[in-house]
Amino acid sequence: MNKKLALLSLSLLMAGGAVAQNTATGQMIGHVSDPDGQPVARAAVKVGERVVAVTDKNGNFTLTKLPAGTRSVTISYIGMKSIKTSVSSTMNVTMEWDNANLDEVMVVAYGTAKKSSFTGSAATIKADDINKLQVANPVEGLKGRVAGVQIYSNSGRPDGGTPTIRIRGISSINAGNDPLIIVDGAPYPGDLSSINQQDIETFSVLKDAASAALYGARGANGVIIITTKRTRSHHGARVTFDAKWGVNQVAQQRYETVRDAAGYYEAYHRALRNESLYENLNAQNNYQLGDEKAAYEFANKNMQERLGYLTYTVPDGQNLVLENGKLNPAATLGRVVKGKDASGKPFDYTITPDDWYELAYRPALRQEYNLNVAKGNDNSNIYFSMGYLDNKGILQNTDFKRITSRLKADWNAKDWLNFNTNITYTNSQSHNVEGEGDANSSGSIFGLVNNIAPIYPAYLRDGKGNIMVDNMGFTRYDYGKKGYLPMNRPFLSYSNPLSDNALNYNGENTHTLNANVGADVLLGKGFKFVTNNTLYLISSRGENLSNPYYGQSAESSKGFVSVGSDLRVRHNFQQLLNYTRTFAGIHNVEALVGHEYYRSKSYSLSGTRTNLVDHKNHELGGGLENGTPSSSAGLYNTEGWFARANYSLFDRYFASASFRRDASSRFHPDHRWGNFWSLSGAWIISKESFFNVKWVDELKLKASYGEQGNDGIKDYLYTTTYTFKNSNGKLALVPRLLGNEKISWEKNGNFNVGVEFSLFKGRLSGQVEVFNRSTHDMLSTYSLPRSYGFTSFYDNLGNMSNRGVEVELNAELVRTSKFSWSVGVNFTHYKNQITSIPDQKKLKEYEGHKGYESGNFFYGEGLPMWTRFLYRSAGVDEKTGEMTYYTWAYRYDLTKPKMVKDANGKEVQQLDRWGEPVYEILKKKVTDANGKVEEVPVAKDRLTKTTLASEASYFLGKDPHPDLYGGFNTRLTYAGFDLGIDFSFQLGGHILDKDYANLMNGLSGEFGGSAVHKDALTKTWSPTNRHAKYPRLQAGTALSTNSSADVDTYYVSASFLSLNNINFGYTVPKEFLYRYAKGQVQNLRLYVSADNVHYWSARKGLDPRQSVSTTKQVQYSPVRTISGGLTLTF
Structure with a gap:
């Protein structure tokens, strides 16, 4: 058994249950100390699984009653080895620290393995580290905790979004780069936010071929194995209740923009003056500026026309901005204008600016409750849990609610037969908004609140300044279009995402069922047969409604409603035959042969209707006019036969080999099968007789090489497909995709060599690994001339490599029975490179590298993935x-x-x-x-x-990939208090800060209305600042057409430091619980926690944690959660 998990289980039982009434008499005393002779307080003294005493602060305990026939007691304490000692009148016990890191049991492919005998590269994260985090998607808990793992959080949505996970770099241009997710032994195709993190016992991350090759078809990008909790054999039931309440806050740092109306009008007035002053600034007129007075009049004349709105009241005959560039002190904020009401009659409106960002975001409540019951005996074990999460979004009308339940049981029907089942049901309801991630969408609330000038009203106000309400009770919003008001807003005219968010609806209801039934059959002589059969079913219904009263869709189609239903059914069948035998006491042999079949079916149906009758009716019947219905179905199968053999000699020398033959329906039958394999070995050199280094506890060398496969492309790419079309009443076939029957597996060769160590009696431990992932026959698109009728097709083209080194170190700086302090750090350095591109794709050459362009990136030999092609700044012309x-x-x-x-x-x-x-x-x-x-x-x-x-x-831009990334943490415990702090970091790499570029050019263009960064007022060129980094501030098109955001001036360092989590808790002493809870409460922990606390980057507003290539201010803001809670164990 995993010793750490055993100690964790024992610590949860320290408070113990009631002592049996059938007792022996007599008093016995004892004393418990650590190896340094210091007393161990709050150690548990047990008879079987029952706690009969707890040591006091001096390490002493007294036994007055013991069950009849008791001959020994077990003493346990977290971080120390449990000791079983005979009962006597006086007992003095010295405990030892638990340093047996290499004896941990790890969850690996199709089974478990002792860390000491494992020859591959893997990392394990325990439940304690994950459960303290307040996240909707449990994989977020891996940030900064595992060497070689990068996680980019693309969205702060209440449901957690879908983070991007990369293990040891990127292996493909067009095929998938995501790791395979395994939950309790079976591939998990669903959203990880449907898994209750409180049910998770361990995460195992498999990183090399020796650990992941047995997954063959889908293990090329690494494997993440999630193992859920199960009951350990013990008497009685254990009930654990956890409740936490918290507040979600905006964690995204805003760029330092001009946020007051006065400052913005002054800035735009200056930009208009510069437009006039510098209109003809060139060598032909000897760089002569225009007339200052004419420029001032030009700015006054054009300001309202360019901005649309003037939200100040200015005395007659005066200007809003004075000749010194400052706002007229006589001007007052708020202005009454003549407009029209709904009937077309004259009506007075007050226009005054609103803070759109503050209106969009707000603090929101997060609450979560979890209950689990575990009970077991020698013949059966059962684990049942229920959880409820209500996560309100920081954006109004967004939320995520989730109900989870899990039943996990096993039953020893016979000594040779065990049945097990694991059934999970999840219901989730989410409400989100449209336009996330789309910088060009007028309905994107994220793009608007971050980029609108601070001069525009969000609401319609009457002549007295009151926000208006229509006859249906709806708040009236300003859409920036001439109609009610006599003016247009040039920035995202005729849109108001705040109104859309309030009046429209975008929701999804999802039911997820994951059921596994299996059996273990002991066949004798070391053979065991295992079968696992898993059904994964997800049914979701999405509803999207755009109101019929206000907005663009109301005007064009009187609103619309769209309803879509999706059904996904996955089956996974496994049959495994294991063999384990020890010969002559020194030869250990383990073998596995198996078969696995995976089948995935998906169905979708959607429809739309317009001309809505009622905005509250989310069904298609609420619309009067039909849209275009659509449906689709998909099928994906894989099948594999595999084998693995492990051998060890003297528990010192280890060898392992694995082989898998896989087939995927994504390839033509003639090219469907692929062979994948690995070879690995390890040597615990510290067990050799010649190795006599006292300060080295354990030293292990290991190496592996293997080949894995990747079929991460869409279905049916091997066959040519067409779309049916009605052409003047006749059937027509429109080319859709040109198939290629020859495409087959993308292959990934993976070499790994490493050393694991434990020093100074476990005070310092860690590992260092060097890896080389080499991808060949990459699945990639090949462009075709238009004359073919198709734009592209897929083929196996090109090679790529990822070479790097990982380091993981853990140190126990202080370790006594009262106080402990540990620190951990991991970091990874790697270099990604496209090593080969076929000649037919070498369409361009940049700086000696031949390749092709796609989007804003250049894929060329000798270059890393995501290499941008950019304009290179030659500086700002000083004249x-x-x-x-x-x-x-x-x-x-x-x-x-x-x-x-x-x-x-x-x-x-x-x-x-x-x-x-x-x-x-x-x-x-x-x-x-x-x-x-x-x-x-x-x-x-x-x-x-x-x-x-x-x-x-x-x-070509610089390498976007970091030179170094990783994380570090510290843990402290003292007298029942515990403190944990986790960081992640990235050093090096480059990212295009396009949001900053747009803000620096926010005042340019034919019309204004975009937000502007404060740096545009202080760090741009002027006659008194001729050595500036950024060009002059100027409105109009003369300068904007000559500028670009895709210039290396805005290609900046992607380094960051992120404070991910602070967790502080207090565990109530056992003595207190015994005294006041009468032994009914075994454990009580109170805690406070802060997640996604803060980050530091090249500039405020830039968040490289969201993407490897560019900034993401059109995404849902990351969320900071501050919470408190309690955990009770009965």
Whole structure:
């Protein structure tokens, strides 16, 4: 049994149950101390599983009553080895620290393994580390905790979103890079937010071929195994209740924008003045500025027209901004304008700015309750749990509610036969908003609140300044379109996502059933047969309604309602035959052969209707006009036969081999099967007789190599598909996708070598591993000319590598019975590189690298994935304040010094009659097609500058991948108090801060209305700041058409430091519970916790934790949760 899990289970039982009435008489005393002679307080003294005494602060205990026939007691304490001692009148016990790290039992592919004999690369995270976090998606708990694992949180939605997980880099351009998720032995195809993290016992992360090759088809990107809790054999029932309450807050740091109306009007007025001043600033007029007075009048004349709204009342005959650039002190915020009411009659409105960001976000309540019951005996064990999570979103009208239940049981029907079942049901309801992640959507509330100028009203207000309400009780919103008001808002005109969020509906209700039934059959002579059969079923219904009263859809179609239903059914069948035998006491043999079949079916049906009758009716019957219905079905199968053999000699030398033959329905039958394998070995050198280093407890060397597969592409890509279309009443086939029957498995060769160690009696432990993942036959798209009728097809093209090193260190700085302090750190360095691209895809060349463009990235040989092509800044022109870019303008001939002999016959460079050196054109010999040899000049492109982005040349951006990433943590315990702090970090790498670029150019363009960063007022060029990094502040199109956000000026460091979690708790002493709870409460812990506390990056607002390539201010803000709770064990 895993010793750490055993100690955890024992600690939860310290408070004990009632002592049996049939007792023996007599008094016995004892004393418990640690190896340093210090007393051990609150150690549990047990008879069987019953706690009969607890040591006091001096390490003493007294036994006055013991069950009849008791001959021994067991003394246990967290972090120490349990000791069984005979009962006597006086007992003095010295406990030992538990340093047996290599004796831990790990969950691995299709079974378990002792860490000492495991030859692969894997990491295990225990329940205690995960359950203290307040997250909807439990995989978020791996951040910074496992070497080699990167997690990017794409969204702060209440349901947790779908984080991006990468293990040891990226292995493919177009195929999947996500790890395989295994839950209790079977592939888990669902959303991990449907799993209650309180049910999780361990996470195991498999990183190399030796650990993951047995999963063959889908293990190329690593494997994450989630093992849920089960009952250990013990008498009586254990009931645990956990409750926590918290507050969700906005964790996203806002860019430092101008947030007051006065400051924005001043800034835009200045930009307008500069438009006039610098309109003709060029070499032709000797860089002469325009007239200051004319520029001031130009700004006054154009301000309201460009911005649409003027929300200040200015005395007659005066201007809003004075000639000194400051707001007129006589101006008052709020302005009454003449408009029309719903009937078209004149009506007074008050326009005054609102803080859209503050209106969108608010603190929100998070509450979670979990109850589990565990009971077991020698023949059966049962674990039952229920959980409820209500997670309100920080964005109004967004939330996530989840009810979970799990029943896990096993029954020893015979000595040779065991049945087990694991059934989980989850119901979740989520409400989200439209437009997340879409920077171009007018309905994106995230894009609007982060980028709208602080001068616009969100609501319609009457002449007295009161927010208006219509006759149905709806709050009236300002959509920025001329109608009720006599003005337009140029920024996202005719949209108001705040109104959409309040009046529209976007919800999903999901039912998830995951059921497993299995049996273990002992066949004798070391053989055991295991069968596991898993059904995963998910049924979801989504409803999306856009109201018929306000907004673009109300005007165009009188609102719409869309309803969609999805059903996914997954079956997984496993049959395993295990063999375990020890020969001559020194040869340990383990073997496994197995078969697995996975089948996935999916069905979807959706429909839309417009012209709504009632905004409260979310069914299609609420619309009068039909839309276009659609349906689809999908099928995906895999089948595999596999085997593994493990051998150990003297528990010192270890060897392992595995093989799997897999088939995937995503490939043509002729290319469906693939072979995957691994070989590995390990040597515990510290067990050798010649190894006599006292401060080394354990030292283990290991190495592995293997090949894994990846079929992470869409279905049916091996066959050509068409779409039916009605063409003037006749059936037409429209080409959809060109198939390729020859595509097959993407293969991943994985080499790993490492060392594991424990030093100084367990005070320092860790491991160092070097890895090389080499992908070949990458599944990738190949572009086709339009004349083919298809745009692209898939093929096995190109190779890629990820080489790196991982380090994990854990230290116990202080370790006594009263106080402990430990720290841990892990970090990973790796380099990703595309090593080969087929000639037919080498369509362009940048800086000597041949490859092809896709989106904003260049995929070329010798380059890492996600390499951007960017304009390269040549700095700001000190005379004009315009951004200049490098460009390859024309070719020129290379030259060399022309040499002549002087009077002494020595070669010297020739000088002309003015004494200047003479050069001659450098030439080279070439042979033409006819074999004629001639000399031609050696030419090269000349690098020059331009102020026009349209004329600039692209250059390659720096490596986006970090030089180092990882995490560190510390744990402290003292007198029942415990404190844990977790960080994650990233050093190096680059990210395009496009949000910052847009804010720096927020005042440019034909019209205004976009937010502007404060740096645009202080760090841009001006006649008094000619060495600025950023171009001059200017409205209009003259400068904006010459600028670009895709310039390396905004390609910045992606380094960050993130404080992920602080958890502080107090465990009530056992003596107190015994005294006041009469032995009914075994354990009580009170705690407070803060998650996603803070982060530091290159600039405020930039969050590299969300993406590897660019900023994400159009995503749901990350959430900080501060909570408190209690855990009770009965």
